[in-house]
Each structure stands twice: as C-alpha cells, then as structure tokens.
Amino acid sequence: MLPEMHLRSVNEYHWLTDNQFADVFAISQAAPGPSILIVTLIGYKAAGVFGAFLATAAVIVPAGVLVYLVSRFWEHAARSPIRMAIEKGFAPLTVGLVLATAYVLGRSTDRDWRSYLLTAVCAAVFIFTKVNPLIVVAAAGLMGFLGWLG
C-alpha cells in the first residue's frame, strides 16, 4: 500500500516532496494509533484539516465494509470445519508474520548496538516479568529523549 501511496502523492499529485513523505512516514509510524494514519498527514498537506479527515475516512470505510461482511460470515460459521481449520492452522502462520513484522521494524528503527541492546532488554522484561508494558515503553522513550541511544 505504501509504495502506491508514495507514487500517487509525491510523483503524480505533488502534494509533498520526497523528503516530506519520508518524514511524514516516520511520524505516522511512531505516533500512537494505526500507522495507516499517514493518510491523515498527507490529507492535511493536500487540503488542510478537512483533507485530513476526508483522507482518513476514505481509507477506513471501503475496507471496513468488506471486513464487516466477512466478520458476519465468520460468526455464522462458528462451528464449521473451515473456521476451526483457520483458527488452528493460521495460528503458527500468524506468529511467523508477527516475527516478520518485528524483524522488519527492528531493522529500520534499531540503528546501533545500543538500540539493539535496549530492544533485547525490553523483550526480556516483557517475557519474564509482569511489569506494565506502558511503563517500559515510556522509560525507553525517556532514554531516547536523554540522548542515551545516540
């Protein structure tokens, strides 16, 4: 989805420059909430606050309708073999996808050994303790703010 977005908003409609797109991408990745809200930023640049809301709605609604229909079917299929097979069979596959996400994200955000170390320590805390993850994320953010991560 992202390459297509870049193509349209930078090369075709010239709403933003290449650099602005990269920055806006970074903001949308790091800000709380779904990273798809990059469209809110692009919409804002293209047509102000109204553009921001319009772009956001446009990216949510069509797919949302489809997902809604699928979820209705899913509830009806409660005890069917296909649903049982998907729930059991997709679990290992999904864990693989989640690891892929972590891997790709880690390679783009962790820049040197200090951030790798921080990721490793945080992962150990999440796995072996019951500390509220929010506290850990906030502490890591503070370390970044203090410049400990270079």
Add this chain to the structure above:
Amino acid sequence: MSESATLTESGAVKPSLWELIWTFNQIALASFGGGLSAWSREILVVEKHWMGEEEFLSASTMCRILPGANQINLAVFVGAKFGALPGAFAAVFGLTLIPVLIVLVLAILYFQFHDVPSLQKILHGAAAAAVALTLAMVVKTGRKCLHGPIPILLFLSTFILNGVLRWPLLLVLAIVAPLSLIWAWPRSKNK
C-alpha cells in the same frame, strides 16, 4: 448498554459500546512507537479476555489478507463480533479519534517548523521498546501454538518468506495458508 453482561460463546463478558470505544482508545494510545498488534493482543486477549489466543491470531491474519489497514480491520472485526454494526463503528472510532487528532497536531507542527527533534529522540527509544513488545508477543503466542514439527515449519517458512526474503504477503499466504489448512482441517487424521 442493557446487554453488557451477557455471555458470549467463549464465556467472556460481552462489552458495551462504551467499553469498545474506551478499550480501542487504550490500545491506540498505548502504541506510541509502534507495536499496535502486540498491544491489541495484550489488551484484548491477556487483560480483558475478550478473545482466545487462536481466535485473535486467526482474526488478525484475516485482517491482513483483506484490503485496507490491518489494524483498523481488526477493530472492525472485533467491534462487529461484540456489537454488530454499532460495535464496529465504536471500535474504529475509539481506535482512530484521538490518534487522528494527535497526528493532525504533529502535521501542523511539522509543516510549520519542519522538524521535531526531541520528539524524534523519544520515538527512537519508544520504537525500540515497541519492537521488543512485538518480539515478546512472538514468544508468548508461539509457546501456545508451536507444538510439533509441522506448526514450527509453517511458522518458520512464513517468517523467512515474508520477513527475511520480503516476499509480498499475499504470495506468502498463497503458499503457506493452504498447507496450514490441510494440517489443521478437523476431519483429517491429526485431531
């Protein structure tokens, strides 16, 4: 909501619309620096017990396959499960309202001042922790579903094809999903 205490199939309490809005808002706000999927699991499965582990995992894969943004799709899916159409709206509204406002403020700041340096430093740290939370999710969910050689093989091949080789998601799933379904089909000999 009058029906807020009825039991669903899994035996969990059925959340009201307000709870849906509030919970998805909580998920969204917790995910600064990234890691939204991990936060969704943390809150929907671990904290609230709204869904079982396998139900959550399969729903999140379906939401990746369907077009659109998987995180918003998941909100629609979970919202619809508990509250039909109003539920879907409530979940999406909760997930996006505050983040849209935050992103909007950041957009205005960014296009005015062209840089938000201390913000970027904070995010650098938070992103490292978000990656860690996602890794922790792999370990925690993996422990529950990766028993035996076949699931481990499915897991590894998905990771390598999609993560390391960067094959497109749909291509990877076109290869791995049928194998997963054959393995997991209830009428087959493994039960």
